[in-house]
Amino acid sequence: MKARLAASAALAIGIALGASGCSMLTYQATTEKYDASDGVSVDVGELDIRNVLVVSDDGVDGTLVMTVVNNGTDDVSLDVQFGGGDSQSIKVEAGSEVVLGVDEVEGTDEVEPVVLEDIDTLPGAFLPMFFEYSGAEGVEKAIPVLDGRLPEYENLVP
Incomplete structure (x- = not known):
């Protein structure tokens, strides 16, 4: 029972990291200040x-x-x-x-x-x-x- 619970928790953590991990390591273009017009x-x-x-x-x-x-x-x-x-x-x-x-x-x-x-x-x-x-x-x-x-x-x- 404890093994199933531990496996489920590990799987949930793995999915959460896999789904959001890219944003932790990838460059975020939205953080850059830029001029959105012609000036x-x-x-x-x-x-x-x-x-x-x-x-x-x-x-x-x-x-x-x-x-x-x-x-x-x-x-x-x-x-x-x-x-x-x-x-x-x-x-x-x-x-x-x-x-x-x-x-x-x-x-x-x-x-x-x-x-x-x-x-x-x-x-x-x-x-x-x-x-x-x-x-x-x-x-x-x-x-x-x-x-x-x-x-x-x-x-x-x-």
């Missing part, structure tokens, strides 16, 4: 900057598209530098979210489109950008430049 993400201090991209048909002027979430308790002025040192400043209040380059999004601050002039980067290439604000270490990132061929970007071409 890229940047973290600068207390700011989460998501889905950053530039839309331009001619490679001269481009519309900046991104979402900035301020997780901090202070208002900040995010400086975005591009090209030969040109920059744009975007105010982000504490605990709020600013969405650039899309139609009105409920619950976010409305901001006029930000047009970057003289980007000198053709669609399909990357525009180096530097993101910083006072009190946080800046981050440089290669930002994709897209054109207006896709319907979601056609109204963003400057």
Whole structure:
């Protein structure tokens, strides 16, 4: 009787390990952070900057598209530098979210489109950008430049 009980327990443990053991040893792709859209993400201090991209048909002027979430308790002025040192400043209040380059999004601050002039980067290439604000270490990132061929970007071409 004890032998049957021990055999049953060993079989149950073997089945449980066999059915779940792969997840203990196998790489889990779902644990990797990635950008699920066309843009890229940047973290600068207390700011989460998501889905950053530039839309331009001619490679001269481009519309900046991104979402900035301020997780901090202070208002900040995010400086975005591009090209030969040109920059744009975007105010982000504490605990709020600013969405650039899309139609009105409920619950976010409305901001006029930000047009970057003289980007000198053709669609399909990357525009180096530097993101910083006072009190946080800046981050440089290669930002994709897209054109207006896709319907979601056609109204963003400057």
